[in-house]
Amino acid sequence: MKTIASELFKEFREHSVSEFFRRNAAMLGYTGKIRSLTTVIHEGVTNSIDAAEESGVLPNIFVAIKRANDSPEHFKAVIEDNASGIPEEYIPDVFGKMLAGTKLHRHMQQRGQQGIGISGGVMFAQMTSGKPARVTTSVGNGEIVQAEVMIDVDKNEGKILDKEKSNGDWRGTRVELEVKDVTYIRSRYGPFNYLRMTAIANPHAQIGFVEPDGTLTVFERATDKVPERPKSMPIHxxxxxxxxxxxxxxxxxxxxxxxxxxxxxxxxxxxxxxxxxxxxxxxxxxxxxxxxxxxxxxxxxxxKQIKFMAPPTEGLRQIGAADIESGMRQILKPEFVCASTRPPKVYRGGLPFIVEAGVAFGGSAGKSVEGEAEGEGAETGGLDLIRFANRAPLIFDQGGCAITAAVRSIDWRRYGVDIATAPVTLFVNVVSAYVPYTSAGKQSIADEPEVFAEIRSAIMDVARELRHYLYRKIRTKEKQQRAGIFEQYLPVIARKAAHLAGTEVPDVGKLIEKVAGVKVGGGKETPEEG
Ligand SMILES: Nc1ncnc2c1ncn2[C@@H]1O[C@H](COP(=O)(O)OP(=O)(O)OP(=O)(O)O)[C@@H](O)[C@H]1O
Ligand SMILES: [Mg+2]
Structure with a gap:
């Protein structure tokens, strides 16, 4: 027995974290040709906005996706920011070590949590194109470092292949990743929509984007206010x-x-x-x-047996109703918009969170018809749900998300909305230092009962406002139609009646106002009968 066991166990090996994620890249969102490219952009952009927030600057983010010549599925993705830069000695760990970062142990509400995002992107690039990441970053004292980094998968360590230094007053970080076996299209699940959603939830950010065909789109910032930094919140x-x-x-x-x-x-x-x-x-x-x-x-x-004060919530940073409204107004140009930020709540007894929702009607709100999806069905218009966690868009795994479940649980007819056709965009942001994601890909929120209930309440807050707006809109339309009818016939009747009675013709406008409840402008005269 013993010999067989020792024979078998000769095969026993230790594997690194990197090796695990190399084999299970899907866990980090690298699945599907469109999604993989969007995931690369997502990892770069969330880091850039986190870093800008931390260094207290208004984020200027630049993203480019360039086509490589040899194959239609070969691209170079560039993400650049104007934030702090990365100290030289940390470059290998940031890009080449998985589960390493400044946010993991902080109990702070940030987009990144796990220290695996950008190193996952580097891993995906290296797996598909064999190329290292090219990083340019300001390292302080006017120095700029350019480096090529790869992951040593066996050791879970960053390897610097090439490094150059220069001087200049540029500040920030630029990451270039070469990826293969991905597709670029302007679909709901592609990078364009991802950045558009990012712009809505981050009205303080300016995001420039160059698509593979050279088209430049700039999502301008809608506010010049740098959001307050979130505070560290020890766990309750x-x-x-x-x-x-x-x-x-x-x-x-x-x-x-x-x-x-x-x-x-x-x-x-x-x-x-x-x-x-x-x-x-x-x-x-x-x-x-x-x-x-x-x-x-x-x-x-x-x-569990002791009475503690409820957990502190002042470290949480919501977007706020006014900024959600400006973000939606800036990007969607709707005819109606409103938002609601709920008060802080707690789930699992000790984990604080806030839910906020916004709704936009008309303009370019609602699902666009151009959206094609990978296995998620083509879009046909109607209510467009856009989900966020700490202002970062969630665009995949929609079906398994508590936000989607909350939207489905609502009887939209009661709010006068036909979700199959109405030009409505519904925005939901879940804010927490401990967002209950369903997996490491961070694309959907777990069904925690308290979180679900708050999402539902936030949506109903804005749905109610939308109902009032739609109701007013219908009422006004009906009134105008009624006024139109009166306007057409009343002047004739008034003239004839006055003629018969031998009195002066009365002010018809006032009469219509009284009967139809609306002011009429310059009343359209019907021609007098012969
Ligand atoms: N553009 C950047 N500017 C400054 N620091 C950065 C930048 N990108 C990454 N970093 C640093 O590198 C660390 C690792 O980034 P990475 O994306 O791998 O993990 P994370 O953002 O901490 O968490 P997550 O896995 O959830 O994305 C970050 O915690 C941050 O300290
Ligand atoms: Mg990250």
């Missing part, structure tokens, strides 16, 4: 699991478990630590590194 005891607690304990600088709980979690005070100690029996003076799985389980189950 009710939102934590034993495993998270162990991970936090491993990285803390505190010297005792008591100190660690106060420092790393929100709403835990010294008094609460005493309660936790009594209820759990765990020694609070131990070093956090000595925390065992059993300790962690005991502490976490104790948390």
């Amino acid at each position: 005891p009710w939102g934590i699991m034993s495993d998270d607690l162990l991970v936090l304990a491993k990285h803390t600088k505190s010297r005792t478990i008591a100190g660690f709980l106060v420092a790393e979690l929100s709403r835990v005070t010294k008094g609460k630590v005493e309660e936790i100690r009594k209820l759990s029996g765990v020694d609070m003076n131990k070093r956090p590194s000595g925390l065992t799985w059993e300790d962690a389980e005991k502490i976490v189950s104790t948390f």
Whole structure:
């Protein structure tokens, strides 16, 4: 027995994270020819806007997709920003190491969370075209570094193939990725629509885009206000699991478990630590590194029995109703728009979030007919749902998303909207440091009951406003039609009646106003009968 086992286990190997994602690129959104190209753009653009926000500048983003000559499915994608740049020593890790970044451990509401986005893009480029990423970035002191980076898949490490330095006052980061086996079309799922949606949810950003045929589109910013930076929000005891607690304990600088709980979690005070100690029996003076799985389980189950203040929500940054409206107005030029930002709520007991919704009617709102999709059916007009998490568009996996489920759960006829034909764009943004994504591809939101309920309420807030608008619109139209009829016949009747009675012809305009409820302008005269 022993020999067979040792024979079999000669094959036993360790694999790196990069190797895992190389084989499972679909988990990161690299599936389908259109989607893969959009995913590359998404990873670059979310990082650029995050970085701009962090350095407090209004984002100027430039994206280009250029065709390579040898094949119709071979492109070069360029994403450039005007943000902080990346310090030279971090270039290999940013682009060549998966699960590495500045956002992973921060408990802050940002577009990126996992430290796998852009390195995933580099991996996809290298897998399909064999080419390294070309990175240009300002590294401080007027220095600009240009480097070619590849991922050493076995080690999950970045390799610099070539590096040059120059001087200049350009600031920002430019990433160029060469990708094969992808398609560019202007569909709902393609990069154009992705950037258009990004512009709607980020009215403070200016986004320029050059398509493969050379067409330049500039999505201009609708506001000059730099959004306030989100604040770090330590996790609330009710939102934590034993495993998270162990991970936090491993990285803390505190010297005792008591100190660690106060420092790393929100709403835990010294008094609460005493309660936790009594209820759990765990020694609070131990070093956090000595925390065992059993300790962690005991502490976490104790948390549920203790009354804590609700988690803080002031670190959350919503777009705000006024900016959603300007974003939608700028891009969709609708005849009616309104938005609603709900107050902060909490899911799973300790994870704060905010939902906001917007609706636009008329103009270029509604689904466009040009949209073709990969396996998701062609578009035919009607209600266009655009989904966002922390202002980043979600365009894939629509079917499995709590936002879609919420839209479907609403009886739209009650709001006077025929979702198959109405020129309506519905906008939903879920804001949280802990967006409950269904997978690492971050394209759909999990069905957490509290989140679902808020999405539904936000949509109903704006749907109600839309109903009022549509109702007013129909009423005005009816009134105008009625006035039209009166306008046509009343003057004749009035003249004849006055003639018969031998009195003066009355002011017909006032009469119509009284009867039809609308003002008439310059009343169209019917010709007098012979
Ligand atoms: N354009 C940029 N400007 C400045 N820093 C950047 C830029 N792009 C990436 N970074 C840095 O590189 C890190 C890794 O980026 P990456 O996209 O791989 O992960 P992430 O954005 O942290 O999370 P996610 O996997 O969810 O995208 C970021 O956390 C950020 O610190
Ligand atoms: Mg990212």
